[in-house]
Amino acid sequence: MTYCVGLRLDAGLVLLSDTRTNAGVxxxxxxxxxxxxxxxxxxxxxxxxxxxxSVTQTTIAKLQEAIDDPDATEATSIMKAHTMLDVAEIIGxxxxxxxxxxxEKLAPxxxxxxxxxxxxxxxxxxxxxxxxxxGEGNFIExxxxxxxxxxxEHKYGKPILDRVVRxxxxxxxxxxxALLSMDSTLRSNLSVGMPLDLCLIDRDAWRxxxxxxxxxxxxxxxxxxxxxxxxxxxxxxxxxx
Numbered sequence: 001m002t003y004c005v006g007l008r009l010d011a012g013l014v015l016l017s018d019t020r021t022n023a024g025v026x027x028x029x030x031x032x033x034x035x036x037x038x039x040x041x042x043x044x045x046x047x048x049x050x051x052x053x054s055v056t057q058t059t060i061a062k063l064q065e066a067i068d069d070p071d072a073t074e075a076t077s078i079m080k081a082h083t084m085l086d087v088a089e090i091i092g093x094x095x096x097x098x099x100x101x102x103x104e105k106l107a108p109x110x111x112x113x114x115x116x117x118x119x120x121x122x123x124x125x126x127x128x129x130x131x132x133x134x135g136e137g138n139f140i141e142x143x144x145x146x147x148x149x150x151x152x153e154h155k156y157g158k159p160i161l162d163r164v165v166r167x168x169x170x171x172x173x174x175x176x177x178a179l180l181s182m183d184s185t186l187r188s189n190l191s192v193g194m195p196l197d198l199c200l201i202d203r204d205a206w207r208x209x210x211x212x213x214x215x216x217x218x219x220x221x222x223x224x225x226x227x228x229x230x231x232x233x234x235x236x237x238x239x240x241x
Contacts, residue, residue, distance in 0.1 A: 001191035002033055002152040004048035005161070005178050006118045008130035008142040011171040012209070013120050013201040016178040017048045018152075018186075020193030034197040035060055037067070037079060040207040043123035045078055045087060046199055050152035051115030051135065052102070059098045059115070063091065084129040088119050088139050096137030116151045124206050156188040157181030175200060176224070183225045196221075 001022070007014040017033040031053060038044040047063075049056035066076045074080045078087045095117060102113045115135045122128040130142040132149045142149050147167045150158065164177045175198070185192050194216035202209045214221050 001189070002050045003150070003154065003157060003182060003185045003189075003192045004033060004050055004118055004152055005148060005150045005154070005157060005181055006046075006048065006120050006130050006142070007148045007161075007165055007169075007174045007178060008120065008128055008167075009147060009165075009169050009171060009174050010167050010203070011169075011174075012203045012205070013046070013122075013128055013130065013199075014171065014174040014178050015046050015048060015118070015120055015199040015201075016182055017197050018182065018192045019195050019197065020191065021053055022191055028193070030193075030195070031057075032197065034199060036199065036208060036211065037121075038207055039079060041124070042206055043079065043121065044201055044205075044207050045084075045119070045121035046201070046208075047091070048118040048120075048151065049115065050117070052099075052113035055095070055099050055102055055113045055115040055135070056117070058102070059091075059095045059117075062094050062098065066090075066094075081123075083126055084119075084121055084123065084131075087121065088129075088131040088133060088141075091117060091119055092133045092137035092139050095133055095135060099135045118149055118151055120201075122201070122203070122206060128201075128203055153185055153189045153192050156185040160184065171200060171202065179221065179224060180228050183221075183228065 004017040019030045021031045022028045033049045035047040067079050081087045117133045120130040131139045133139040144167050148161050160181050196214040198212045200210040
């Protein structure tokens with residue numbers, strides 16, 4: 001499994017994913033689940049993928065083929081699409097097509113494939129947007145009332161986001177909330193694992209502001225995790241019943 005989270009704040013976008021893929025307790029591997037596309041100063045798009053690796057990798061490959069196609073148009077390439085809504089439409093259509101094709105191949109085995117993606121970004125002249133694209137191709141969008149979206153093993157990391165994240169949350173505070181959300185998930189679900197991929201995009205920058213891979217044993221992440229655990233224990237101790 002996996003855990004990916006995206007925050008759409010007034011100040012910018014925060015995207016975070018793990019990299020663990022497992023097909024059983026004895027078959028664990030690391031695969032990147034965050035994909036960056038940018039034309040600095042013009043547009044930036046980030047994709048986070050969860051679910052069947054065959055579906056998501058094929059979808060990403062086909063999206064890249066469309067980008068590289070010399071005859072690409074605004075209807076086929078996410079790097080030429082007029083709006084982020086059009087980007088979500090292109091990705092949704094491609095994801096749905098790939099999923100249906102793989103489902104047909106798996107049908108004789110009585111199996112099917114599931115996948116979903118977070119799509120975030122901004123183009124010059126447009127607003128920042130964040131979408132959750134389902135395997136069927138339909139999608140929902142982050143709003144002012146719900147400025148974050150999650151895919152994968154989301155339940156363990158959701159409580160802190162519900163309590164802390166608002167549209168006016170500062171970008172660095174959003175980064176902290178996303179990392180603590182991931183930390184809670186790592187502690188409670190062995191199917192989610194390090195390393196992590198973190199991306200920050202400032203509003204109206206149209207480029208990646210920060211990208212970092214956080215490896216297992218990262219001192220900064222470890223210190224944050226320990227500080228959060230200590231703070232929770234202290235708060236718990238102070239509450240009277």
